Amino acid sequence: MAKPRRGEVWLVRFPFTDLTSTKLRPALVWAVHGEDIIVVGIFSRVPAGTLRKSWLLIEDQHSDFSRIGLKKTSVVKAEKIAVVHESVFQKKLGSLPTKLMVQVQKALERALLIS
Numbered sequence: 001m002a003k004p005r006r007g008e009v010w011l012v013r014f015p016f017t018d019l020t021s022t023k024l025r026p027a028l029v030w031a032v033h034g035e036d037i038i039v040v041g042i043f044s045r046v047p048a049g050t051l052r053k054s055w056l057l058i059e060d061q062h063s064d065f066s067r068i069g070l071k072k073t074s075v076v077k078a079e080k081i082a083v084v085h086e087s088v089f090q091k092k093l094g095s096l097p098t099k100l101m102v103q104v105q106k107a108l109e110r111a112l113l114i115s
Contacts, residue, residue: 009042081111
């Protein structure tokens with residue numbers, strides 16, 4: 001299996017915030033540090049109404065949607081960050097275009113209270 005790289009979307013055993021379990025879900029690779037990889041969770045349940053400022057909506061109508069590799073409209077939740085071992089990566093789905101990576105960076109800055 002190829003090693004995950006920044007900007008790629010992978011199916012990952014993503015941990016719950018209480019660390020009781022994991023769920024196989026898409027995640028964006030943000031940074032690779034040897035065997036440890038920082039990922040941001042991607043969720044297919046899009047809540048009705050206004051989204052949080054730390055969320056990025058990726059709609060199935062986006063011009064690069066097929067390249068991203070998701071099955072349906074999803075939300076990148078920048079506060080759902082995890083450091084996971086490369087062994088939890090199951091399958092590469094696609095990758096985010098540069099323009100969306102910039103938007104994820106802004107969402108991360110808001111989630112982490114950097115800006």
